[in-house]
Amino acid sequence: MRVGLCQLNASDAPPENLERTLEMLRQGVAQGARFLLTPEVTNCVSADRDHQRRVLSTEEDDATLTAIRAFALENSVWILIGSLALKTEDADGRFANRSFLIGPDGAIRARYDKIHMFDVAISDRESYRESAGFRPGAQAVLATTPFGNLGLSICYDLRFPSLYRGLAQAGAQILTVPSAFSPVTGEAHWEVLLRARAIENGAFVLAPAQTGTHRASEGRARRTHGHSMVVAPWGEVLLDAGTEPGVHVLDIDLAAVTEARQRVPSLEHDRDFGPVEE
Numbered sequence: 001m002r003v004g005l006c007q008l009n010a011s012d013a014p015p016e017n018l019e020r021t022l023e024m025l026r027q028g029v030a031q032g033a034r035f036l037l038t039p040e041v042t043n044c045v046s047a048d049r050d051h052q053r054r055v056l057s058t059e060e061d062d063a064t065l066t067a068i069r070a071f072a073l074e075n076s077v078w079i080l081i082g083s084l085a086l087k088t089e090d091a092d093g094r095f096a097n098r099s100f101l102i103g104p105d106g107a108i109r110a111r112y113d114k115i116h117m118f119d120v121a122i123s124d125r126e127s128y129r130e131s132a133g134f135r136p137g138a139q140a141v142l143a144t145t146p147f148g149n150l151g152l153s154i155c156y157d158l159r160f161p162s163l164y165r166g167l168a169q170a171g172a173q174i175l176t177v178p179s180a181f182s183p184v185t186g187e188a189h190w191e192v193l194l195r196a197r198a199i200e201n202g203a204f205v206l207a208p209a210q211t212g213t214h215r216a217s218e219g220r221a222r223r224t225h226g227h228s229m230v231v232a233p234w235g236e237v238l239l240d241a242g243t244e245p246g247v248h249v250l251d252i253d254l255a256a257v258t259e260a261r262q263r264v265p266s267l268e269h270d271r272d273f274g275p276v277e278e
């Protein structure tokens with residue numbers, strides 16, 4: 001299976017981001033990719049809630065979703081839109097941070113709302129309160145495709161191994177982790193966490209990422225870590241995309257999942273240990 005990871009440097013302008021994303025998807029298709037992935041918040045990177053309220057849409061009206069579904073149909077490819085920031089019907093006005101798996105017929109095959117919210121103070125200068133703008137999901141999602149079972153997740157979810165354990169136990173062979181990781185935590189934790197999730201579950205990890213300084217017409221500009229990655233089930237890093245935007249194409253073979261799980265069948269060795277004794 002040839003996969004293509006789009007590494008984006010999205011701004012806070014959805015139409016411009018869509019144009020660049022479609023261009024990268026086209027390049028991926030030209031290089032033979034049959035499954036293409038985009039990062040978290042493909043449509044809009046912004047830290048300004050008022051700006052987001054002005055430029056974002058609901059799922060029903062979202063132009064990025066419509067255009068990428070049409071692209072999947074025209075090119076007969078699978079696409080994981082890592083996530084879209086979308087308006088919801090919620091009374092508190094919070095957005096959804098939602099992944100979409102699109103089939104080669106253009107249909108939405110799966111949706112996943114990011115479960116874990118990035119509410120952290122990394123330093124005096126850098127803090128995030130994702131839950132102020134986004135409402136968390138509460139449902140883990142496995143998506144079946146002809147090329148394997150996908151376990152969906154987004155960014156900060158990466159720090160919660162039990163989610164991936166649940167997905168792998170449910171049959172996931174490929175774990176998707178579209179992200180917009182912070183530069184500081186990215187430098188310290190990104191690669192090792194991705195490799196850990198791959199190794200402990202004997203699964204491929206596909207992690208398309210946002211990169212660089214994200215141009216903002218309102219609010220402060222955000223920066224992200226880049227380094228989109230593909231990790232094999234034995235833990236080898238098959239792709240590290242560095243920090244430039246662009247599409248990266250490579251072949252993955254699910255035989256590596258079977259082999260890794262045969263060599264170390266830890267997925268079959270989970271045991272119930274009950275509450276921790278104190």
Ligand SMILES: O=C(O)CNC(=O)[C@H](CS)NC(=O)CCC(=O)C(=O)O
Nearest residue numbers: 041118128130155156180181182185
């Ligand atoms: O806010 C948005 O527009 C979309 N959401 C994000 O970009 C989120 C919340 S700020 N980023 C992360 O989860 C990074 C996690 C991370 O960096 C870590 O776990 O260390």
